[in-house]
Amino acid sequence: MSSDLSQQKVEISVDGVSMIFGKKGKQVTVLQEISFDVYQNEFVSLLGPSGCGKSTLLRLMADLLQPSSGQIIIQKEHPREVRLRRKFGIVFQNPTLFEWRTVRENIELPLEVMGQDRSVYRTVVDQLLETVGLMKFKDYYPWQLSGGMQQRVAIARALSLDPPILFMDEPFSALDEFTKEKLQYELLEIKRKTNKTIVFVTHSIPEAVFLSNRILVLSAHPGRIHSIHPVELGEGRSLQMRESASFHAMTASIRNCFYEESGANENQIG
Numbered sequence: 001m002s003s004d005l006s007q008q009k010v011e012i013s014v015d016g017v018s019m020i021f022g023k024k025g026k027q028v029t030v031l032q033e034i035s036f037d038v039y040q041n042e043f044v045s046l047l048g049p050s051g052c053g054k055s056t057l058l059r060l061m062a063d064l065l066q067p068s069s070g071q072i073i074i075q076k077e078h079p080r081e082v083r084l085r086r087k088f089g090i091v092f093q094n095p096t097l098f099e100w101r102t103v104r105e106n107i108e109l110p111l112e113v114m115g116q117d118r119s120v121y122r123t124v125v126d127q128l129l130e131t132v133g134l135m136k137f138k139d140y141y142p143w144q145l146s147g148g149m150q151q152r153v154a155i156a157r158a159l160s161l162d163p164p165i166l167f168m169d170e171p172f173s174a175l176d177e178f179t180k181e182k183l184q185y186e187l188l189e190i191k192r193k194t195n196k197t198i199v200f201v202t203h204s205i206p207e208a209v210f211l212s213n214r215i216l217v218l219s220a221h222p223g224r225i226h227s228i229h230p231v232e233l234g235e236g237r238s239l240q241m242r243e244s245a246s247f248h249a250m251t252a253s254i255r256n257c258f259y260e261e262s263g264a265n266e267n268q269i270g
């Protein structure tokens with residue numbers, strides 16, 4: 001997408017959102033006055049230390065929680081409407097697959113639930129199996145797959161209804177470094193082919209820089225937007241790009257700005 005955001009269409013608008021957990025007397029403000037837009041086809045990462053409210057913010061966007069104040073609008077509608085019409089897919093850190101269903105059957109599940117015709121969606125599922133590189137494993141059960149393969153199934157399942165938006169909550173953080181890098185690259189390929197809008201939660205600065213068009217850094221207690229960083233590394237990103245001076249400069253600049261202003265513990269952020 002073009003880096004000139006004034007030319008882009010707003011897909012998600014988060015406006016003055018605060019989130020308070022707990023009952024009277026024991027209330028904790030987890031998010032305070034969060035406002036930002038996500039543009040169509042944009043890859044936005046929510047980056048910050050553990051406990052700053054990244055997952056809470058993603059859950060608010062996905063209508064899994066309701067904000068204490070402020071509002072979220074997705075494609076001009078309340079997240080509830082958008083969720084009911086399956087206009088976004090979600091991938092969590094844990095792939096949450098059904099053990100008794102094969103890879104194909106797990107990917108088919110949302111299509112089945114929506115009452116779509118199997119003869120029609122077979123082709124869709126075949127394409128998704130190709131996209132995530134699991135065609136050879138389509139009849140395997142989740143317990144026969146590695147963690148990375150299971151996460152690929154979860155991604156394919158989230159894409160099965162072809163939603164314009166994908167919400168991803170630390171989807172690669174439980175994977176080894178090699179699998180993580182491979183899946184990060186594959187996710188960019190999927191994004192390039194399908195033009196999804198992606199909101200991605202991570203606490204890894206290199207992961208956010210590699211994947212994103214923009215990075216929203218959150219500070220903790222309460223979670224607030226600390227700073228927003230456009231990532232000017234172009235669209236055609238390769239694994240080799242991680243060794244480039246511009247990549248290192250970008251990660252260093254985010255790390256420095258984060259530590260300078262928040263005084264955060266370096267061990268808290270990757």
Ligand SMILES: Nc1ncnc2c1ncn2[C@@H]1O[C@H](COP(=O)(O)OP(=O)(O)OP(=O)(O)O)[C@@H](O)[C@H]1O
Pocket residue numbers: 021022030048049050051052053054055056057203
């Ligand atoms: N349902 C809940 N009830 C009460 N407190 C909650 C609830 N969900 C989250 N919290 C609190 O909100 C804060 C933010 O949690 P959240 O999971 O959003 O952070 P995070 O930035 O995603 O952290 P991590 O990177 O460790 O996953 C934490 O202090 C957490 O304990």
